[in-house]
Amino acid sequence: MEKVESKGWSPYLAGALVGVLAILSVYLTTTLLGKSMYLGASTTFVRAAGFLIGEVDSSYVAENAYYVKEKIVIDWQFMMIVGIFIGAFIASKMDGSFKLEAVPPEWEARFGGSTKKRAIAAILGGTVMMIGARMADGCPSGHGLSGMMQMSVSSYVALAFFFGTGALVANLIYRKG
Amino acid sequence: MGIDQTLGLLTGIAFGFLLQKGRVLRFGKQVGAMLFKDMTIFKFMLSAIVVGMFGILILADQGIITQSHKPMNVGAIVVGGILFGIGWAVMGFCPGTAVGAVGEGRWHAIFGIIGMLIGAAVYAQLYPFFKATILSWADFGKISLPQVLGVSPWIVAIGFTLITLVMFKFFEKKGL
Numbered sequence: 327m328e329k330v331e332s333k334g335w336s337p338y339l340a341g342a343l344v345g346v347l348a349i350l351s352v353y354l355t356t357t358l359l360g361k362s363m364y365l366g367a368s369t370t371f372v373r374a375a376g377f378l379i380g381e382v383d384s385s386y387v388a389e390n391a392y393y394v395k396e397k398i399v400i401d402w403q404f405m406m407i408v409g410i411f412i413g414a415f416i417a418s419k420m421d422g423s424f425k426l427e428a429v430p431p432e433w434e435a436r437f438g439g440s441t442k443k444r445a446i447a448a449i450l451g452g453t454v455m456m457i458g459a460r461m462a463d464g465c466p467s468g469h470g471l472s473g474m475m476q477m478s479v480s481s482y483v484a485l486a487f488f489f490g491t492g493a494l495v496a497n498l499i500y501r502k503g
Numbered sequence: 504m505g506i507d508q509t510l511g512l513l514t515g516i517a518f519g520f521l522l523q524k525g526r527v528l529r530f531g532k533q534v535g536a537m538l539f540k541d542m543t544i545f546k547f548m549l550s551a552i553v554v555g556m557f558g559i560l561i562l563a564d565q566g567i568i569t570q571s572h573k574p575m576n577v578g579a580i581v582v583g584g585i586l587f588g589i590g591w592a593v594m595g596f597c598p599g600t601a602v603g604a605v606g607e608g609r610w611h612a613i614f615g616i617i618g619m620l621i622g623a624a625v626y627a628q629l630y631p632f633f634k635a636t637i638l639s640w641a642d643f644g645k646i647s648l649p650q651v652l653g654v655s656p657w658i659v660a661i662g663f664t665l666i667t668l669v670m671f672k673f674f675e676k677k678g679l
């Protein structure tokens with residue numbers, strides 16, 4: 327019997343619940359931690375990189391201005407990123423949508439099933455993306471969700487550039503002919 | 504684990520659960536939006552923003568929470584935004600969704616995560632250079648839309664909601 331993947335929830339509903347989660351989260355962090363924390367992701371990659379490099383050369387990390395500025399600690403956001411992994415695992419196991427996948431199907435349709443090719447592109451893409459995220463001081467979570475909710479001018483401009491450039495490049499590389 | 508870490512972990516589990524249920528942890532959904540073929544991530548994000556916007560406005564209005572705007576540093580936002588967009592299109596995941604994608608078995612997102620760790624290390628190394636160049640061009644500081652437009656934040660929130668609803672109607676009409 328072929329297993330049909332469940333379609334999940336309406337993106338409107340799941341998204342609205344993320345809005346509720348963001349409100350709850352800022353309220354709880356303010357009352358329990360004394361500091362209003364907003365959903366975000368990219369700073370954690372700086373901390374993770376700092377931990378990894380610190381294993382090899384701890385004095386480099388201790389003296390680097392950026393690691394000093396961002397503080398290499400396992401904080402609220404770091405654990406939130408760990409939680410995203412766990413939450414996605416639980417949700418996908420519960421509805422049977424968990425699937426081991428070596429290459430995204432849409433990528434395969436355009437560039438073939440080579441894992442090596444996909445890996446090289448993803449590593450290069452991830453590198454450029456994170457340099458951009460750190461420069462802009464946020465990603466689609468920190469700017470897109472948290473910043474836009476708070477009506478920050480920088481976040482609206484950042485999202486326009488994230489998505490505008492993304493659309494331009496995606497149309498160049500994924501659209502055939 | 505400290506209370507801040509516990510709270511972070513629980514928030515993340517709920518966030519990851521909802522990201523997965525909304526089916527936005529997929530390469531095809533993210534690139535699909537960039538190709539204007541599938542607007543799932545927009546439906547998800549805009550719904551979250553509209554709901555969150557009113558809640559945060561009420562809490563800030565009551566003086567319960569403090570808002571935290573990121574500075575409108577022109578070079579940082581424009582150059583950083585362009586670099587982000589290029590990388591996002593190639594990698595097909597943003598930072599948070601890459602981690603969630605691995606959680607639902609799409610382990611190829613690990614390559615993107617490796618890339619992001621390299622990118623963070625490169626940025627830390629080049630930080631003094633960026634600070635002296637791109638980041639020093641022009642900084643308008645931590646400004647908000649209501650401030651710039653000179654209107655009440657409630658007007659902005661209502662306006663944003665109306666624009667969002669028009670977009671949702673358009674997406675549904677076009678079957679996106």
